[in-house]
Amino acid sequence: MFSHPLRVYWEDTDAGGVVYHAQYLAFLERARSEWLRSLGQDQELLRREHDLVFAVRAMQVDFRAPARLDDALHATVALRECRNASMVFAQEVRRGDRLLLAATVRIAVLAASTFRPRPLPDALYDTLKDLEERD
Numbered sequence: 313m314f315s316h317p318l319r320v321y322w323e324d325t326d327a328g329g330v331v332y333h334a335q336y337l338a339f340l341e342r343a344r345s346e347w348l349r350s351l352g353q354d355q356e357l358l359r360r361e362h363d364l365v366f367a368v369r370a371m372q373v374d375f376r377a378p379a380r381l382d383d384a385l386h387a388t389v390a391l392r393e394c395r396n397a398s399m400v401f402a403q404e405v406r407r408g409d410r411l412l413l414a415a416t417v418r419i420a421v422l423a424a425s426t427f428r429p430r431p432l433p434d435a436l437y438d439t440l441k442d443l444e445e446r447d
Contacts, residue, residue, distance in 0.1 A: 313388050313389070313390045313445075314343070314346070314347040314388065314389040314390070315343075315386045315387070315388050315389075316342060316343040316347070316386060316387050316388075316389070317384065317385070317386050318339055318343075318384075318385040318386065318387055318405075319382070319383070319384055319385070320379050320380065320381055320382055320383045320385065321381075322381060324381075325380070325381050329380055329381040330378045330379070330380055330381075331378065331379040331380070331383075333375065336373070336375075336405060336413050336415075337371070337373075339385070339387045339405055340387055340403050340405070340415055340417060341368075342387065343387035343388065343389050343403060344366075344389055344401065344417070344419075347389040351439060351443075353436065358436075359424045363423050363424045363425050363430070364421060364422070364423065364430065364432070364433070365422050365423075365424045365427075366399075366420070366421060366422070367419065367420050367422055367427075368417060368418070368419060368420075369398065369418045369419060369420040370417075370418040371415060371416070371417050371418070372415065372416045373413065373415045374413065374414045374415070375412075375413055376411050376412055376413060377407075377410060377411070377412045378412070379405070379407060379412050383407050384407070385405055385406065385407050385412070386405075386406055387403060387404070387405050387406075388403060388405075389401055389403055390402045390403070390445050391440060391443050391445060392416075392444070392445060393444060394437065394440040394441050394444045396421075396431040396432060396437065397420065397421045397429045397430060397431050397432070398418060398419060398420055398421060398429075399418070399419045399421070399440065400416065400417070400418050400419075401415075401416070401417045401419065402414075402416060402445075403415045403417055
């Protein structure tokens with residue numbers, strides 16, 4: 313499982329110093345981007361050379377506990393399912409061992425030029441398929 317460290321800044325919070333609910337989506341996105349980068353995949357290069365982008369298709373989020381200003385967090389990424397033109401991730405945001413948020417995120421693979429579904433390049437598909445975690 314991939315883990316990306318985060319720090320809660322003032323702009324992440326509401327007036328009470330609690331992380332605003334929509335900011336968690338940015339935390340999850342950053343973690344997925346860093347996960348892809350850790351695999352040697354550059355999203356801009358994928359767009360330019362393969363006409364490929366990723367888009368959130370669906371998301372189920374379970375908010376368990378609040379994060380607050382200055383908290384040190386980590387967001388995890390686990391690839392649960394990889395298909396030719398979609399992926400499903402299990403993600404969490406934690407403060408130490410405490411689970412703050414659990415999410416299931418379905419990602420569509422799209423052609424950057426048309427925003428229509430398209431298959432992953434074979435080499436990337438093979439890499440991701442090997443990383444797919446099964447329960």
